[in-house]
Amino acid sequence: RACNLSACSSKLAFSQVHPMWQEPLAIPGGDRQSPIDIVVRKSVFDPQLRPLKVQYDPRTCQQIWNNGYSFLVEYDDTTDKSTVKGGPLEDQFRLCQFHFHWGENNAWGSEHSIDRRLFPAELHLVHWNSDKYSLFEEAVIEENGLAVIAVFLKIGKRHEGLQKLVDALPAVRHKDSLVEFTKFDPSCLLPENIDDYWTYAGSLTTPPLTEAVTWIVMKRHIEVSHDQLAVFRSLLFTSAEEQVQRSMVNNFRVQQAVKGRTVRSSFT
Ligand SMILES: NS(=O)(=O)c1ccc(NCc2ccco2)c([N+](=O)[O-])c1
Numbered sequence: 001r002a003c004n005l006s007a008c009s010s011k012l013a014f015s016q017v018h019p020m021w022q023e024p025l026a027i028p029g030g031d032r033q034s035p036i037d038i039v040v041r042k043s044v045f046d047p048q049l050r051p052l053k054v055q056y057d058p059r060t061c062q063q064i065w066n067n068g069y070s071f072l073v074e075y076d077d078t079t080d081k082s083t084v085k086g087g088p089l090e091d092q093f094r095l096c097q098f099h100f101h102w103g104e105n106n107a108w109g110s111e112h113s114i115d116r117r118l119f120p121a122e123l124h125l126v127h128w129n130s131d132k133y134s135l136f137e138e139a140v141i142e143e144n145g146l147a148v149i150a151v152f153l154k155i156g157k158r159h160e161g162l163q164k165l166v167d168a169l170p171a172v173r174h175k176d177s178l179v180e181f182t183k184f185d186p187s188c189l190l191p192e193n194i195d196d197y198w199t200y201a202g203s204l205t206t207p208p209l210t211e212a213v214t215w216i217v218m219k220r221h222i223e224v225s226h227d228q229l230a231v232f233r234s235l236l237f238t239s240a241e242e243q244v245q246r247s248m249v250n251n252f253r254v255q256q257a258v259k260g261r262t263v264r265s266s267f268t
């Protein structure tokens with residue numbers, strides 16, 4: 001075991017962090033890109049925003065895989081068992097996956113920021129409009145196709161619910177690795193209060209960057225321990241076959257221009 005590890009460590013020459021991907025020159029539309037900095041004093045309270053209604057069934061949880069950008073926990077979205085509605089949403093949206101973005105240290109890592117404050121990591125719960133479309137792939141190109149709930153992570157006490165996920169990560173260390181992962185209820189990753197949020201019209205933050213997302217950014221963060229987040233950083237961008245392994249860190253996109261958009265708040 002020890003000798004294998006030493007052979008393994010000599011093979012893994014860790015290079016410095018590369019930009020995750022080249023920002024494309026032409027972006028579809030380009031006037032509602034994500035992520036953004038949310039300037040609190042410029043956000044507009046909208047009393048018509050209703051409370052979010054989140055209904056997740058842990059039995060729809062299927063697998064975890066490393067797609068070379070992040071690790072994704074994927075849900076069975078062939079029925080309306082795990083959904084979100086209300087809030088800024090006119091329709092019902094089905095949960096298809098959740099993933100995170102994080103930094104190489106605790107000073108940064110989130111994609112959105114609040115008055116320029118960055119967090120060490122950010123959770124994205126991705127849903128697609130199942131009232132209007134029949135597949136995620138159809139919804140991802142429509143302007144009202146997706147709804148992503150974003151939750152900031154702060155370093156603090158250990159998050160008991162997250163630990164089951166953290167324990168599964170070594171099995172998906174390399175890009176394209178996948179393991180079965182079941183009976184995980186992602187509502188344990190939501191803050192107690194989900195009534196206070198900001199919402200704005202934006203895009204996917206990785207290719208294809210389509211402007212299909214109603215963003216719902218939670219005002220309240222959740223806490224995870226330093227050690228739990230360190231396991232996220234033990235993942236790799238690279239597949240097992242690649243000579244040079246690169247740590248999966250700083251997998252966030254640079255912030256984009258607000259371009260006249262209004263960020264609404266559900267609270268005063
Ligand atoms: N950081 S995010 O929540 O905006 C985001 C980004 C990309 C994708 N997917 C990339 C994609 C879509 C179609 C083909 O490939 C997803 N997602 O799939 O949930 C979410």
Ligand SMILES: [Zn+2]
Nearest residue numbers: 099101124205
């Ligand atoms: Zn994301």
